[in-house]
Amino acid sequence: MARPKPAGTKVKTVAENRRARFDYFIEDVFEAGIVLTGTEVKSLRTGQGSIVESFAEVKDGQVWLVNANIPVFSHGNIFNHEPKRPRKLLLHGREIDKMHSAVTRQGLTLVPLNVFFNDRGRAKIELAIGRGKKLHDKRETSKERDWQRDKARLMREGG
Numbered sequence: 001m002a003r004p005k006p007a008g009t010k011v012k013t014v015a016e017n018r019r020a021r022f023d024y025f026i027e028d029v030f031e032a033g034i035v036l037t038g039t040e041v042k043s044l045r046t047g048q049g050s051i052v053e054s055f056a057e058v059k060d061g062q063v064w065l066v067n068a069n070i071p072v073f074s075h076g077n078i079f080n081h082e083p084k085r086p087r088k089l090l091l092h093g094r095e096i097d098k099m100h101s102a103v104t105r106q107g108l109t110l111v112p113l114n115v116f117f118n119d120r121g122r123a124k125i126e127l128a129i130g131r132g133k134k135l136h137d138k139r140e141t142s143k144e145r146d147w148q149r150d151k152a153r154l155m156r157e158g159g
Contacts, residue, residue, distance in 0.1 A: 014123075015049040016114040022141060024111055024130030030099075033090035034065065034115070034123050037081050039073040044123055046073075049115060056089065056110035056127055058100045063089040065112060065125065089125065102129045 020026070036044070043049065054068040065087045072080045091099075102108045113126040133141070 011117050011119050013114055013116045014044050014047060015051045017051050017054075017112055019052065020111045020113050020128065020130065022133075022138065024109065024128070024132055025137075026111075026113075026128045026130050027108070028098075028102075028129040029113065030091065030095055030127045030129075032063065032095075032125050032127050034125055035088040035090065036070075036123055037079075039076040039079055039081050040070050041123060042076070043070050043073045044115065045117070051112045051115055051125075054112050056099075056112060058096060058103060058110070061093075061096060061100075063091055063096055063099060063110070063127075065089055068112070068115075089127065099127075099129060 048071050050069040051065075054065060056063055056065050058064075067084055068087060069083055070081070071083055099110055103110060108129050108131050111128050111130045113128050115123065115125050118124050
């Protein structure tokens with residue numbers, strides 16, 4: 001008999017914000033559900049969607065994903081959705097309070113890291129609290145990444 005997967009494992013990554021870790025210092029990561037319509041889910045299941053330019057904001061005790069692009073479903077006819085509409089994120093109250101205080105008091109940003117389907121087939125998003133990097137921080141990150149790449153190459157060559 002097959003062993004069941006642990007809860008909270010990613011099964012299929014749909015969209016990833018690869019620049020987020022370069023542009024922000026990631027302090028805390030949350031997993032949230034997304035309120036989607038039927039054609040949005042179908043569009044995401046085909047692997048379409050982008051969260052590169054998106055961000056999240058806390059309004060009236062709720063967290064909203066803004067500017068995420070989920071293109072219209074090709075077979076959706078009149079039931080298609082608006083591609084860049086704000087989407088509600090599902091979180092616990094204390095997580096929302098923590099995000100709200102981080103954004104208002106500390107001046108941090110809510111950055112989406114990736115959208116995926118979990119083992120139960122639900123669309124989820126990894127949302128991070130991040131502090132923006134300055135130009136010199138980005139240079140330092142780039143230097144560190146280059147050094148790690150060179151070090152790995154040197155170790156492979158046996159030197």
